Amino acid sequence: MIEGLHLRHHSADEAKMILDQLVNLYLEVYRDDGEFYSEDRYRRHLDLHMQRVEWELVTAMADGSLVGYIYGFPLSPQTRWWDGIHEPAPHGFTDEDGKRTFALSELLVHPDWRRQGIAAALHNDLLASRSEARATLLVRPDNVDAQTAYRSWGWSKVTELRPGWEDALTFDVLVRIP
Template identity: 35%
Template sequence: MSDEVIKHVTLRRSALLSVALQLVGLVAQVGQQLHPVRGEVLTQEFEFAHEVADGRQPLVVGAPEAQALVGREVVAAQFGGRIVQTPVLETFTDPDAAARVLDEITPLYERVFAEPPYLEGPRDLAGFLEGYEAFRTMPGFRLVLARSGGALVGFAFGVLLQPDSRWWNGLDVDESFTREDGSRTFVIREIAVAPEQRRRGLGRELHAAVLEGARVERVTHAVRPEAEAAMRMYEAIGYRDLGAKPPAWEGAPVYRYMVR
């Protein structure tokens, strides 16, 4: 699309875009009152639109936010948005292939979890690497990587809970609920998204991709309660909170255990 065409379309659509943004803001306000979780998501999408307008956020082709703003090229022209490539997802189930990409995953893990509220250091990284080496050989292992322009910008992986799992220990749930047979529950061990890729739906895409084809009764994940954006995302996609406890390792912080 030439600069002249973009300018012409922009002038004709500017009023429509302005009204659209006002409507999104109104829906977000009403949504906050009627349904706090979904209302919060709508509010974030409304704020995202204005961040694009101010040049503080790039506009991602194919992202839900871009589609919601009535025409990707038009919005990019109207807001001066920088159009960037939607990340490409790749799935791994082979443990050897998963081992080969660990060198890519490690620096992203360090960068994501060095931030608040995690503030992880070398000891935490060592624990992650040790856990990853064990998880990649477990039944049901699935790893999904997200790359943009060749760079790793997100990952997720999980396994099937086995009969001897201690995942549910310490939670106030019935024994029948905690019983595992090796195919009942898929646990998402990690989801990480690079800071520059957040609030664009990549976390949800990774979540959906790591569960693709999983024939299980339920899915579970543990989340730090201080990670408010992550908590909101899981609540918005149907997870319920089972309670809080620290994991099994020494000095572990408290996590909220969620299931859907």
């Protein structure tokens, strides 16, 4: 890992103070990936996620700049996270109680800072602080780098899911049991 890299946990209230930095990094990471990754969509998406109980953000700072972050939240019994899941899914897979599953929603590293262990450091730091029985995430099937990293960190594909939002993509559903 990089010397001088600082990881820090943030609550939703603390994250609001650096919201523009979070959005700007997101836009830099997805600058060539089309309108689905627009600023307006991400601001709405992030705002909704930050309202979740126990939402947690970990940032990576180097040389005084935000170079990466990861965030997620536990899935409540009323979650819509699993809406659009493809069958077959294991029996009871989508049953939630607020303590069973931590949803990892974003993991971003600035393109200039990749391949230096920052994503792994963020991933490991956030998940080490969680008490849920499992974690889940959605990843594009064509994102080979992310797919490779997640598999090396112990994630497994269970099925696919296409969320109900307008113009949603179909994602692979990955799960990791600590």
